[in-house]
Amino acid sequence: MSYKTEFDYKAFLKTLTHRPGVYRMLDQEGKILYVGKAKDLRRRVSSYFQRAGNKRIQTMVAQIRDIQIVVTHTEAEALLLENNLIKELKPRYNILLRDDKSYPYIYLSDDEFPRISFYRGARKGKGRYFGPYPSGGAVRETLYLLQKLFPVRQCENSYYSNRSRACLQYQIKRCTAPCVGLVSREDYMRDVQDIVLFLEGKTHDVVDGLVARMESASADLAFEEAARYRDQIDAIRKVQERQYVSGEKGDLDIVACARAEGQACVQVFFIRQGRNLGNRQFFPKGARGRVEGEILSAFLGQYYPGRQLPTEILLSHKPEDRELLQEALSQQAGRKLVLRTAPRGERARWLKMARQNAEIALKARLAGSSNARLRLETLQEALGLEEPPSRMECFDISHTGGERTVASCVVFNAEGPLKSDYRRFNIDAITPGDDYAAMAQALRRRYTRIMSGEGRLPDILFIDGGRGQLSTAAQILEDLGVHGVLLVGVAKGPERRAGMEQLFLLEHQHPLILDAHSPALHLVQHIRDEAHRFAITGHRQRRNKARKRSVLEDIPGIGQKRRQQLLKQFGGMQGLSRAGIEDIATVDGISTRLAEKIYQAFHGTE
Incomplete structure (x- = not known):
């Protein structure tokens, strides 16, 4: 469908309702220019034609040839519909989040000897899923760490089922080789339980259990086993120091925005069960001319619907319609979710760090080669x-x-x-x-x-x-x-x-x-x-x-001076290689026996 005539906005506005809903602005080719939501559709849409706005809005309004609306029951419902349409239609004048991929998890299978592995996709298989993690790299790093702390298998079931001897992972103490029966199920499941506690953030319980085992082994004079538990405890404590967020015990996201030169960066830090799972950065499209609050409003609306939600989100700037976003996300989560913009104490320090990360990432993007980014993205x-x-x-x-x-x-x-x-x-x-x-x-x-x-x-x-x-x-x-x-x-x-x-x-x-x-x-x-x-x-x-090493260097009795003399007499290695034993023996200091050795070095023993 195409629209060649000018849009009669006055006639359209007369028919528009005051109820909440979503509006879509179309150009003359029927393509979506912009999708928006409104508590009052007539008042919101009228505002585009009643004031000049900025240059971006003026350019957009000049292209409008039709406006389509969808009336909703509530403004929160309109917000969710708006962001679903933005994801699907990707309008030119909306702020677009170029990330709609599923996040990775750590998966613990429900096998007799469970496997722990990287997982991305619908969580349909039996077992437990831990996450989500900000990136595949964060999952791989955590799996690598777990393999050093708890020797539970990570191999595919097809590989595991066809082993006749222990693999390299057993030799480097990264697995206890359940595939060939080198560990009892009871001992193996003890390591599995430690992994579950660790991933749930109950590291103190893990350490307490290991301390008890260490003391028991020491009492039984099993000092090597006790030393192994001691090293495991030490490694876990070091990890704990690095991964835990001071004062946090629940699920928390920290979202910060930075803006410069028409581009924006949004940094998200993921805290789950008090553990810092890392961060991820986003560069929304269409950020030019928008303020941080507007960018965060669009980001939160597009990013969180359909995802696992924390109990609280810290924000660097107050988004537009914060109360509405909070209501919509709480409805999705099935519980109260808080959007907080002015935390105190330790949380304020973490929010400041997230904001600094966003600024640094944006500077790096602006300073880096656009061609390099394009190559990676393609x-x-x-x-x-x-x-x-x-x-x-x-x-x-x-x-x-x-x-x-x-x-x-x-x-x-x-x-x-x-x-x-x-x-x-x-x-x-x-x-x-x-x-x-x-x-x-x-x-x-x-x-x-x-x-x-x-x-x-x-x-x-x-x-x-x-x-x-x-x-x-x-x-x-x-x-x-x-x-x-x-x-x-x-x-x-x-x-x-x-x-x-x-x-x-x-x-x-x-x-x-x-x-x-x-x-x-x-x-x-x-x-x-x-x-x-x-x-x-x-x-x-x-x-x-x-090739630079002369064959003469391997002959006993031939030092540097004799080598130089031989090469001078025969004009180099090629001439010497063609010489006979008698010819070589004519050189001062070279006996017949030594000449035979030199000849054999070039031609082998006959």
Whole structure:
């Protein structure tokens, strides 16, 4: 439907009701310009045509060709409908929150020997869900921490059911190997119960239980067991110091807004059961010309409906219609929810910290390269990720005919190459030229170290190669118990030309082919080429170091002076390698026996 004539707003306003509801403004092509809610529809809509407003509103009003309304029973109902329509229609002149993804949880399965794992999606499976967490990285960090504190399995059930011997996780004391019966169910469930208490914020109960076990083991003269409990208690206390929010015991969100140069950043800190689960930042679209309260009003209305709500939300600025938002969110939660803008004491300090984080994040975004942000966002969209990747790694293999094989690992974050985290691996003890074995060795060495605490896992792991290399990488990560990392194989196209790359993912039957001009593809090419460069450089250094070493250095009785004399007499290594024993023996200081050794060094023993 299109509207070519001017909008007769005077006639329309005469028919408009004074009841609460939602209005949609349409342009001449029938596209939605703006969605709004009102306690009194006639009064609110009339205001657009009765006063000039700012330039943004003037521009919008000039494009209006029709207005559609939906009458609701209450203003709170209108608020919920407004935000549902904004999410669905994404009008040009509304403040838009570009985040409608499900949040990740930690899932504890209902198996005989429960598994603890990363989970995102509808919570339908049997078991317990802990969260939500602000990001996948926060879940992975917590799972890694739990694995060090409580050795409960994190492997997939398919992997767990087919084990005949304990895996590496048992060897590095990250699992008690229930798959092969090395732990009783009673002892295993004790660790599971400790995890539940820890995730519920009842850390003191966990510590009290461990103290009792430590004292019992000590009384039974089981000093090694007592020492293990002591170390566990010490580790938990250190974690407790880092994670807990002073004075908080319940569920609390802290939401702060910063605004500059037509852009805005909203920071959300998540406190659950007194534990700080981390924070997440958002950059709403359409913030130019809006004040902080208006931005927060739009953010709260779009972000919280449909999500698990805390009991209280601290806000850096008073949003428009705070009482209305509080009423609507309380209805959704089924209990009273408080929006607080002026906390005191410790809470005021935490709100100030959240506001500072929002300001810092916004400055970084404004100062950073817009092209870098675009590449990450388009890669997120291309791979169907819930959030832009914050850390990416890529591996490549380099050798010459199988000689001096070197594997490279390069690391990128949101700002670009993170060269301090680059690593090279000299590959030995494989069949020369076997790239699959070389990749397997490099991955195993890299991620064994990470799982032992020497670094952090990436969000995406790129492998230079096709399905074969991707399958090898997947098997290694499965063996090591590495989960939550997206594997992507990067293969050159049929003509091996730049722009024709194929991206292989484990769950996809066909490769993903991005447009040659896609910023996402440019980012992948940059990462892949950097891994290739770093591998080639390492291989050449290793090869040249080996080749620069003269075979004469390994011959007893040949020192530096005799080496120099031999090379001068024969014009270099090539001339010496062609010389016979008699010719070599004519050089001063070289006996016939020594000449034979030199000859054999070049030609082998006959």
